[in-house]
Amino acid sequence: MKDVYIINATGFGRTVASLAESDRAFKSEWDIKGFLDDRFALGDTVSGYPIVGSISNYKYSAGDIIVCALGEPYMRKKYSSSLDKQGADFMNLTPDLHRAWGVTIAGGGIFERNTVIGADSKIGRFVLMHSFSVIGHDVVIGDYVTIGSFSFIGGHTQIGSCVTIFPHASILPGIKIGNNCTIGAGSVVIKDVKDGETVFGNPARPISKRKLDQ
Numbered sequence: 001m002k003d004v005y006i007i008n009a010t011g012f013g014r015t016v017a018s019l020a021e022s023d024r025a026f027k028s029e030w031d032i033k034g035f036l037d038d039r040f041a042l043g044d045t046v047s048g049y050p051i052v053g054s055i056s057n058y059k060y061s062a063g064d065i066i067v068c069a070l071g072e073p074y075m076r077k078k079y080s081s082s083l084d085k086q087g088a089d090f091m092n093l094t095p096d097l098h099r100a101w102g103v104t105i106a107g108g109g110i111f112e113r114n115t116v117i118g119a120d121s122k123i124g125r126f127v128l129m130h131s132f133s134v135i136g137h138d139v140v141i142g143d144y145v146t147i148g149s150f151s152f153i154g155g156h157t158q159i160g161s162c163v164t165i166f167p168h169a170s171i172l173p174g175i176k177i178g179n180n181c182t183i184g185a186g187s188v189v190i191k192d193v194k195d196g197e198t199v200f201g202n203p204a205r206p207i208s209k210r211k212l213d214q
Contacts, residue, residue: 002030004091007055007079008069009035009046016069016093016110017049023095030065030091055079060086067093068108068126073144073162076126080108090126097129100137118155136173148185160195180210 004020006013013035020032034052044051056079060066066088070076080090090108097111102120105111109127117123118137127141130149135141139153142161147153151165154173159165163177166185171177177193184200184207193199196210 002065003033003063004030004065004067005033005036005052005058006049006067006069007036009037009040009049009051012071013037013069014047016067017047019095019110019112020067020093023093036066056082058083060088062087064089066090066108067110069110071128071146073146073164076108076128077144077162080126106143112149124161130167142179182210 006017017032032049034050035046036053036055036058037051038054038056040051042051042053060083066083068076068080068090070079092105092107092109094111096113098116100117100119103117105123106125108125111129112131114132115129116134118135120137121135121139123141124143126144128146130147132149133147133151135153136155138156141159144162145159146164148165148167150168152170154171156174157171159177160179162179163181165183168186169183171189175189175192178195180196181193182198183189187200187204188202189199189204197206198208199205200207
């Protein structure tokens with residue numbers, strides 16, 4: 001058994017802990033030791049698991065396994081980067097992920113139940129894919145991307161890093177989406193999206209642009 005620590009003890013962190021508990025394969029190999037969260041006192045208990053330390057002050061110990069359960073891409077990037085420098089080992093949590101041939105997934109991702117990834121797609125680090133979302137074949141997705149529930153990403157699409165795709169969005173095949181973009185809920189993306197743009201609607205149109213490159 002390997003010791004697992006979950007970053008974030010609030011809503012999504014508790015969801016991830018519950019997801020891991022219900023995964024028989026996970027339970028046979030991993031043991032959840034508790035949460036890392038700056039907002040709680042050491043020794044507090046959340047949903048039956050203790051707060052074992054703060055994210056900012058945690059010092060990685062060889063053999064620890066980290067699950068980064070932060071929903072916002074920039075927060076995932078901030079805290080995972082600091083632990084990366086310590087050599088932390090991040091795991092992918094993939095209960096009930098339907099993965100076709102040739103799919104590659106880098107570390108630190110969380111893929112909720114009833115998610116689908118098509119053949120020969122390449123998924124970056126710390127990607128969060130919520131339930132009932134679908135990635136088509138030959139898709140390339142960068143690091144720190146969040147994909148909302150019931151979203152569809154068509155084949156041969158390319159998505160940059162730190163992108164948020166809200167629920168029920170559809171991205172047509174072959175589209176290119178830059179870094180630091182936001183795709184609004186229910187949007188239908190039929191054209192490429194430039195770095196930093198937020199798009200919304202059917203068809204999706206730019207409504208704002210991020211000035212700061214985070």
